[in-house]
Amino acid sequence: MIMGAMGVLRIVDENNKIIIKGLRDFEPEHIFECGQCFRWNREDDGSYTGVAYDRILNVNKDGDTVILDNTNTEDFNNIWAKYFDLDNDYSKIKRDLISRDEIIRNAINFGHGIRILQQEPWEILISFIISANNAIPRIKKSVELLSKDFGQYLGRYKGKDHYSFPDVEIISELNDEQLEPYGVGYRSKYILKAAKKVVDENISFERLKELSGEDCYNAMLEFSGVGPKVASCILVFAMGKVEACPIDVWIKRVMEHFYFHKDTSNKKIEQFARQKFGQYAGYAQQYLFYYAREHKIGK
DNA sequence: CCCCAGGCAGTTA
């Protein structure tokens, strides 16, 4: 059992599975399809399989029971509880946001099971550098291929081999031509520069997490290929800075559609969003993104 | 063939 802000969860460890009862605000589809991650894929049975922290995990939900397959109590306590942000009370966050207006209320009702994953900073840095001016299926393909060729083999699950995301040292020793087969295009030089910067400057992402949101944001902007949107994504998805608010095309569309009714600069949109949603801007962004994209709002 | 996709860097004014 773990005590979280949401109360007591009943957790059973059996047969290489962790079974969680009483967990609210958790829908695998919402979590893995809301644009925050690139390494989780839907299986035929509706569950999701992914790789994080050098482990293969499968996540399913049956009624009000969440099943984590291919894991154990030790990894659940050390990794997955934090990865899935289980100690955070999303009902409280949602209540706060819903009270602000009907637009965010509709978005939350639609994506009510979203959770912001606490992902690995190095992987998220590179993944979101690749994401710039790119399409999600191709981002996922590039990340998978890089992991297959330069990551560590983790094992086989449901008939598929899985690999960890490549270590920074491995990427830092590659050159432009070696990245050509991975379909990252002109972003290859950003990837290589980022890897070399992390190695050369001995950058510790754990130390960067201790910085203020603003300092952490500025540190991310130091990477070539990282602008305001990508930096904000890294802050929310890997650095625990959930007050950041990435403004991508979908957020721009949904905000212009519902709030501005005219073309508006990203800077103004971010100012508006951060003022409106405050400390919960990062969560609001995820609900709005998922809502806008699934409904193709503004297209 | 053109268009665009979860932006960014580099260049102008």
Add this chain to the structure above:
DNA sequence: TAACTGCCTGGG
């Protein structure tokens, strides 16, 4: 500090 432009790649 805003506005503008080109950009790898691949699917529609």
